[in-house]
Amino acid sequence: MIVFKDTNGTPLSTYSMQVQPNQVILFNELVPCIANRSLRAVSVENATVEARFPGDVDWIDLVADGIDVSAFALQDVEFEFRLTIGPLKGRYSFDLTVT
């Protein structure tokens, strides 16, 4: 099965959390890389979702740009993520995907 995993290799399909307005959350996870596809975030509201290869300096916006993962096809590669929550209160969700 082609799934996202935590850094211990445990499959992840949904993750929920409680956050505060304008909070910045950093986390790492394993991304299943596929040829000719990009890591993207879709249906994002009230947040900014960015990622980068571990060790890279620049964060890449996963909505506007995405990250081409072709070079790592068929491998699970660890990425760093930065989720910046917006000012609004309420329930929001988004999908990370490799598409």
Add this chain to the structure above:
Amino acid sequence: MPIIDVSINTLVTDGALFEDIDDVVLLGVQAKSSAVQFSDVDEFSALGLLGVAGVADFSDLDEFTADGFLNNEPNVFGEGIFDDVDEFIADPIQSVDALADFEDIAEFISEGVLLQAETPVLTFIFDVIGTEAELLADRRTNWVPRLQVDGVDVRIASAHLDDTNDQAGKTVDVNLVNLDERALFTSAASIRFGYGRRVSGAWDETTMEWEIIGGKAASQSSTTSGPPHTPADTVKITARDNTKTLLLKTAQTPLIIYDSNRVTVDTSQMDVLLDTDGRSYPTEALAIAGMTLKKLLTETLVNRCGFTSFRMNLPDYPLQRYDCAIGASIWQATKKFTGMFNPAVLDVNQELWIVDTSLAIPAGFPDPREVSFDQMNTVTSDEDVPHIDGFLVQYVQTDNAYDYTTFRFEDDTVPIGNTIVESNRIFIQFRKLAHPTVVLREALNIESKTISANGVTIEESTENWIYGLGGDIISRSKTVDKLLPTIGSFDQVPAPLSMQRSLTEYETYTYLTHPFKVGEKYIERRSLTVTGLIASDTQNPQLGRPWDGAFHSVYQTGNLNATTTVRDGGIRTYSESSTPLRNGNVQTRVFEVDEIVGLVLKDYIEERPGDVGMRATANAQKELLVLAEDNITRTTDEIQDFPVGELPLTLAIPLSRRVIVQRQTKPKRFNGHLISYDKTIKKGLPIRAKQWRNAVSPTNVLITGRVIDSDSKGTYMTVTGREI
């Protein structure tokens, strides 16, 4: 290198690299491998079944061809990459799943089903709950319970909200202030219950947190003493929320939901339940192609129970078949697929959440939000918790639902006196991608025989068995060429002999779902037709009609003469159909016709002992010992059973290891108390619990239940959880 011709019955091994080759030809070869690369290969063709599973890379080929030439079976491409291939041909059937990648192919020729590559999705749900200052202000609020019946406020003296069980749904017990209002709680009444703030004697609607919406009264009890309306009289109402009502829904008829890609269900011969009015309740069989847990829960929870939607963090793994008896809980019947995760089930704003409680905080993620409790207890598990080494994981493997096949070839020569029988057999080996080195089953596919006597070939035959996607035999065909007198030269002495196609047999098998045994099927009909050369003797008529017989038989019995004519035609038809009986036997009808003479030889029905059921999916219960980690030594500690059903081992092993570790480390049970009501604390959510003034070290806890009590003194919340 100009050409590489991988010989028959060769396994292309992991890491094989075929580079700068003009032409790669695989004959009956298993190319199912990891990391096979075909760089700069001009042309690739595979004759026979090709199964590609690992990281087989066919990029930049001029031409890729895979022919399932023996059995018309699917070419299985697991994770093949076919970018920039000029021409891709997979015929007659192609089945693609997982990661097969076909970008920029100039020409794509393939018949059959093309399944899309899987797209991984990780859904994040985040509740933005307010700033620290706002949360603190909420905690200082005097939260008051509020009950409405059909939109009308009903005054209550006390309330007890129970959200502790893992069955989903909340119940609330309230004591009414005005006993006469008990009449409002009819079975159709819609109940709303929640907590809010009262300002100047009126509800501040903006603060309302509704815990139960669309609830129903479940029970009503009254205590009265002496004359009516004494102060000691009470009326207690118990209401349950809509979630609980929906989860109690049952199947209207017997229900089967199945993956039509993997199993066949035919309800036509299943027993039909009748009621006293003669109405029938036939089994409903719903096919979902490529059924997974998420698809099954969408059908059961959303389409049938009535939830608007659901979310889960359980893995979405493939399932074969779901069974629910008439009147049985639709929800309960799904638990065989989710129970191993010990899920917490809760409703969040009318959406059902199914949360894996075996999960700790995912590695690489930050700690959850801190919640300060007024009083907090962590209770170490009891001493009698067993010291366990591991689990005997009991899983179900579908033996005959193979992923791909390979071939084995066998040749032998048997001399019998002056006769020599030479046989070439091709066996088809059924394998699964998960266990490529294991042959699940082997069956004869093609047998070619040459029989010679005194150095002269006297018979050649080829027999071919065709198997369906479930590995069951679908048909058998056989051709026989015999050394017989050459047609048209019977007047010569001696008549010349030549090899002639004298017999052709074709046998078909059809299967039906067993009417009495769940998950089984049976051979409903086996039909055989024999055609071939028929000799007709008009010089020796029988009762005025030519004497006809199979050419080889007429030759064998010495009845050929110069005027005998030979034609192609039907020789024999045989059919055997079966119907399982309730007593465990089978009713069989046999029908045989001599096509040459036009005579029915057999036509009878008999009851034969024994059942004809065969496992449709051949689920085999298997066991695997899983210790807490790889490469650790087994001690004398206990081993416990851990049934996981159809859950793939790739998911079952990490799950069982999580649970082993939890049991080995004796996780603490958590119990915390809050003065007031905290709307942000919800069942199934992870929190970092700490005590007011930090008297106890913070602990990561998964909330498993809440109890909220309200009376004249205020509202209090008790939270239970499990350390993670």
